[in-house]
Amino acid sequence: MLRRRKRTEAMFKIVGIGSLALAIGTLALLFGALVVEGASRIDWQFLTSFPSRRAMQAGVLPALVGSSLIMLVTAVVGIPLGVAAAIYLEEYARRTWLTELIEVTVTNLAGVPSIIFGLLALGLFVYILGLGASILTAGLTLALLILPVVIVTTREAIRAIPVQIREAAFALGATKWQTVSHHVLPYSAAGILTGIILSLSRAIGETAPIVTIGALTFIAFLPPAPFTDQPPFLSFEWLMSPFTVMPIQMFAWVSRPGADFASNAAAAGLLLVCMTFAMNGLAIYVRYRMRKRVSW
Amino acid sequence: MDKAVAAMQDGISARQPTVAAIGARRKARQRRELVIESGLFLAALVSVAATVTILAILFSESLGFFKTVPLIDFLTDTLWTPLFANPHYGILPLLAGTVVTSMVGLLVAIPLGTVSAIYLSEFASSRTRETIKPVLELLGAVPTIVYGYFALLVVTPALQTLWSDLPGFNMLGPGIVIGIMILPLVISLSEDAMRAVPMVLREGSYAVGATRLQTAWRVVVPAATSGLVAAYVLGVSRAVGETMVVAIAAGQNPNLTWNPMEPAATITAYIVQVALGDLPHGSIGYQSIFAAGLVLAVMTFAFNMLGHIMRKRFREIY
The missing domain is CATH 1.20.5 (Single alpha-helices involved in coiled-coils or other helix-helix interfaces)
Structure with missing residues (x-):
């Protein structure tokens, strides 16, 4: 009987490892498929060309520029808002119904499907505020989308700072904000940074909300440059420019029949996956370094 | 001085x-x-x-x-053809598409996720766990559009070698891919739930001579039930709201069927389809995506609430 039990035990271990292997194998298969189909398409021409009716002349330049600019808007808006909200909830908020309400909405927003954020943006930013399907609209939409992620990860990082640190600062006469800005934030910076990187890596791959606000799939121009030769040398016209992003470009190519466009799609997908993996790898590394260094 | x-x-x-x-x-x-x-x-x-x-x-x-559109038509009409000359606005076909793809996803994610989580929580060494978890995180970080490509151009052709009459657009392929997609979430929530089960329960079980596997199945899993259910429910919520995979690989035609081998549009796929076209602001077609979105929001909201209540419960017990 003992032997039978040991055998079932061993069999379960194999099943467990097998199911994990299946998950990880799928990841490998997915990556492999992208490499086989798309790696040969990625060259200088692909990175610096506009989309084209002819698959072999098409490229991702507007999509790369669009993605970068939108990430810029998302980061500038979403990160300060998220970090500030987290600081408020962890350090300032008293237990009131309002705090409770804020916490419930944060949890809730984290579970809202991304396409609903697209509908929000379509109704609010595109029509009510009249911003159109612009870089600004897309950036604000993704900023709202990453807000709950930034808040949750920042709160976790802040909560890990021992309360004695705060008490020591208060004992020396520091105000609340001095305590937060001189001690709590610097000590939790690595944790916050991890959350920020992960949230941006999620935002860069988001497709559904951007499709919903009406992004174009075929863009043969770049947004106006942010720098001009006239004073004041800075121009924010690009914020209102139409755009495309990497996931939308890939979507456009996937939806088109023909093996050439499929391989363009794979190439765009490969770039996208490499970007998100690089960001995730960076986040894992920051977290690992942080764990090693911190000893309270 | x-x-x-x-x-x-x-x-x-x-x-x-x-x-x-x-x-x-x-x-x-x-x-x-x-x-x-x-x-x-x-x-x-x-x-x-x-x-x-x-x-x-x-x-x-x-x-x-x-x-x-009267609410009763919306809920009972079996046709969804808002852009036709003779429009029908029954949400049922879209709902069916959403339910079928999510069910297929769950059939993949629940067994795989539970077994993986049991293995990680009860059998694996902490070093194995620490190596595998970041890889699973990567699986969860792949953009959904890439999963859509994968469903349409890798998984469906592979399934077609098994069933040669499977159409190029179908719900089975994307459903399976959705299952893989929500797997990291299900594994990490289930594992959390099982690790929250106090060590004493396991030790008690070992003391009366149970093996690890018996302890896992008969003590840890029952003790973690509400946490596991929470993991599944939050997985469902994610599956229901998934957009790009189904928009790319399940087809765009609303189709009231329970057969996963057929193509069908989901609620999310319909929203994408309309958004890609150029419907004028304020038209009935434009409004229809908000009605569809409302149904989606209500569904995911209900699942999220249920999931969070279940999660809270297992936290309270221990």
């Missing part, structure tokens, strides 16, 4: 501000603190504002929709 001390005391007394100056400084400081606190509070309110705006927009646009 004395001189130095005297000089220092001089220095200190020279810098000693008057009482009035201290008061003024304290006031300025308090004002600054208040400004900062208010700023932080406003930032925290953004998520409340976002939630309220989402609800307001979904409801107000849907209201316009339900002025034209």
